[in-house]
Structure formats: structure tokens, C-alpha cells
Amino acid sequence: MTFPVNQLRNDFPILSMQVHGKPLVYFDNGATTQKPRQVINRLVEYYETENSNVHRGAHHLSNLATVSFEGARNFIAHYINALKTEEVIFTRGTTDSINLVASSFHPFIQKGDEVLITAMEHHSNLVPWQQLCKNKEASLYVIPVLEDGTLDMPVAKKMLSQKVKILAFTHISNVLGTINPVKELVAEAHRYNIPVLIDGAQAIAHVQVDVQELDCEFYAFSAHKAYGPMGTGVLYGKSEWLNKLPPCQFGGEMIDQVSFVKTIFNKLPYKFEAGTPNVADVLGMEKALRYLDTLGIKNIQQHEDGLLEHATSSLLEIPGIKIIGQAKQKTAVISFIVEDIHPYDLGTLLDQMGIAVRTGNHCAQPLVESFGINGTIRVSFGLYNTLLEVDYFIDSLKKAINMLL
Amino acid sequence: MTIKEKAQAVVEEFWMFDDWMDKYAYLIELGKDLPVIDSQFKTNNHLISGCQSRVWLHAEEQEGQIVFTADSDAVITKGIVSLLIRILSNHTPKEILEADFLFLESIGLQEHLSPTRANGLASMIKQIQLYARAFQLKSNQL
Secondary structure (H helix, E strand, C coil): CCCCHHHHHCCCHHHEEEECCCCCCCCCCCCCCCCCCCHHHHHHHHHCCCCCCCCCCCCCHHHHHHHHHHHHHHHHHHCCCCCCCCHHECCCCHHHHHHHHHCHHHHCCCCCEEEEECCCEEEEEEEEHHHHHHHHCEEEEECCCCCCCECCCCCCCCHCCCCCCEEEECCCCCCCCCCHHHHHHHHHCCCCCCCEECCCCCCCCCCCCCCCCCCCEEEEEHHHHHHEEEEEEEEEHHHHHHHCCCCCCCCCCCCEECCCCCEECCCHHHHHHCCCCCHHHHHHHHHHHHHHHHHHCCCCCCCCHHHHHHHHHHHCCCCEEECCCCCCCEEEEEEEEEEEEEHHHHHHHHHHEEEEEECCCCCCCCHHHCCCCCEEEEEEECCCCCHHHHHHHHHHHHHHHHHHH | CCCHHHHHHHHHHHCCCCCHHHHHHHHHHHHHHHHCCCCCCCCCCEECCCCCCCEEEEEEECEEEEEEEEEEECCCHHHHHHHHHHHHHEEHHHHHHCCCCHHHHCCHHHHHHHHEEEEECCHHHHHHHHHHHHHHHHHHCC
């Protein structure tokens, strides 16, 4: 069966837009994805017919909102194959999820201990650990990335030891597109009982995420990179770990009993959800994941692989182009540079032709600098992109290069 | 010519271009033709932080007027700086501080003014004004 991409495009109102008088070609899906009408309508529907505060109040609307909200948790737990529904914590997104774990992790790390990350982390999965290490006088170590954009696995294995208290790394690199061997590295870490956090920001919209199969202790992702609303996301955690971690934000919802002398915290998942949650956007996130589920993530992946292959081979025919990140296991991300041309100049000209790409260091400065460059142009595909768009992009890129050289 | 007259001349130059490609081709040309900045001024001290393209700006006073020189690692940015320099160089601090930058809008470059991390145009203008203010303070003290 061919992927019904032209039909699906009709679900995304923004895709019919014109930019500088040209049809929009949106190739910045790694930064955020566009939203289908189904998700947008869900937000409207909630505010028009269900809006109320959850988990309190005996009235009709509050019950309705609570049932929808907990229903979303249930579906998302099922979508990522969590063992228990309460292992899904709603957060503001990937960054918030990682910060939650890093802030709550302080009882489990002492002076002289180690935290391990990789050289391909974006700032969200680097800075929180750096701060934790700084506060606890622990050391942050970085697993190196090889020339082709894959992790140096033999070195990674040697860096694991009893002293490492947590390993945090990305499922898929936002710059290189590399799909990391999560299962293998998690299994290695478990030999030393090291808990593992996976940053799933770039994975959730592109590959199947099965947290039980990956066997990681924590998995973080954002809704907005998976066709859902901005401002919400998930922290999945194995219940034994979530029960152990102390909460790092306090207030309503996260409590069981409060007196002026002491407070007994609520049980999972509420322990980590202080204050009124972002109900509408959580329902939008559920809708987005249901949308992916209906299409089938494997079909989406196959479609995006087709775009990736076509774009890669077409790019390589252009003289002076160098693709950064050539792992065999890649998702729909291509970073490249063109000899003697600044990425910003190309991005500006492509924009004039209606094409949205990302230029710069992609919030992963250390990684980009390790390749000896000061930025790249990144195209990142989504389920609604087409081979025709790739061809138009290649033609436009050639035009831009001619103008600049 | 006053700053206003020079800006008007630039605006009229850009009216000639029917489409964006000619406009950008011209900016690129301007960028390539911008006289090179003295390498001693291409230091972090003269760097205007715009996350993606780096811009170095130097100012010196010659007989009460400010002369700007600049460079950038991105050629379109360099073209835009070259326009700014052409309009604002060789004017007194007072004239520079009184200048408005509406001409950028008239030539369709206002999108480069948005406070994104992508470019330093907004910071360039701010830096030009800071230089003007500093020279003005200095001359008032003399």
C-alpha cells in the first residue's frame, strides 16, 4: 500500500500556506511539527464543552474533564507500552521531564560519583546534568561520537562502572539523525545497575517507542514534535524509580494530606504533577498520538525513509556538499554544509523560495563544534512531506548555491 | 547628503528589482564588495553576538564624524551591514542617533530585524547607536 501522503496533507491547514508567494515547504520538523485539524479541533472542543479543573469538584464538567484527562494518560501509557498507567507523568515537555529527573536525583548521587551522557546530546540533556554534577561535586563524563555520527560503543562500555549513577542519552540525534542502539546500551548499563534516561524528543514521531522493550528507567518526550500541541509532554518512569525519587515541585494536586506541620505526598503519578495541569494540551497530545497510531508508525517510518534516501542521494550529487552524520541507522534528518558558503546565507535564500529549514548549531553546540564547523543546514522530514518537495528543495538549493558562489 | 537622503537613495535603488532574487543577488554583491575590515579589529571585542552569523563592527572618529568598518562570515549579512555603513558612516554622533531605520522596511529587509537568534541586524543597529552615544559623551567631556 502506498502511503496516502497527498490525502494526509489536507489534515494540516498550515501546509496550504504561501511563504513569500511560494507554497510552503516545511522541512523543519525536528524543531516542531505542524498540527493536524484533528488535534486543533480537540483543543477547541475541550474549551467549548469540557473545560473545568480536574480531580476536584463533584460537578459534571469536572468529572468529564477528569475522565478525559486520565483517559489520555491511559492511552499514552498504552501507546508507549508502559507497564502501568501511573508511570506516565505529564510535564511541559522533554526539557521539563529531564529537569524533573535531574532535580529529583540528588539523594542518589554523592561527591565523586559520575553521570554519563554522550557527545550528541542537545542542551536539554546536557545542562541539567552538568548542574546536578556541579551541585553534588560529581563528574560529568561524555561518551564520544565517531566520524560517521554513531556512538563509540566500545568506549561507552568501558566508561560504565559502579561509580556511574545515571546514564542519559538521546534515542535519536537531532543534528545527525543517528538512531542509537538504545536496547544494547541500556543492557550494558544494567550490568552495573545504572538507571538510564532516554531523551525521546526526536524519536516519538518517527519510530516505535516501546519502553518495556527498551527497558530504560526513564523516557522523555514532547507533544509538539509529534504533531501535538506545544507546552506539554511526558516523563515515563519505571514505578520503582518514580516511587523512590522525591518530588521537586510542591503545591496542590501532588499532596495527599496537608497540615501546617507536615505534608504527605500523593501517590504516582500525581506526586510529580503539582498545580493545575495543562489539560487541553494533554488531550491534544493524546489525539496526535492516536493520529500516528491510526496511520501506523511503521508506515510513517517507511515513507520518511523514502524521503531520506531520495534527499541524501540527490544532495550528494551537488558538488561541495558534505553530509554531517552518515550512520546506517538514521531517521528523517539530514545535516549538511556547503563548501565556502555560510549556512545562514543558504537558509535565507531557501526561505525566500518558501522552504523552511534550520540553520545553525541546533542547540547542540558541543556536537557541532566537534565536527570542526560552526553550523549546518538541517532538513528534517515529517509524515506530510513529499518526494516532489524534496525535488523542489534540491533545485532551490542549487539555485541558492549559484547565487552565493 | 544627509542620512535621510542616503537612505532614500538606497530605497530607490531597491525599487529597480522586480523580484527577490535580484534583490538578494544585489545584497550578495554588496557583501562581496565590502572593504575588508582591518584584521586587528576582527576580535571578540568587536563581535556583535547574533547566534548564527558573526558580525564584527569597528568605529572611529574622524573630524567629528564616525566612520564604520565591518565584516561578517555570512555574505548576505555582510551586504546588509554594507548598506548600514554606507548610510550611517561619515556622520556626527548626533545625526546617527537621530536616524530612523524605516528604510529597511521599505526595501523589504524588516524580516531581518526580527528578534530571532538567526541574525544580528537588530544588534548591529544597537551597536552603531552605542558607538554614536559613546563618541557623543566623549566629545561633550572635551
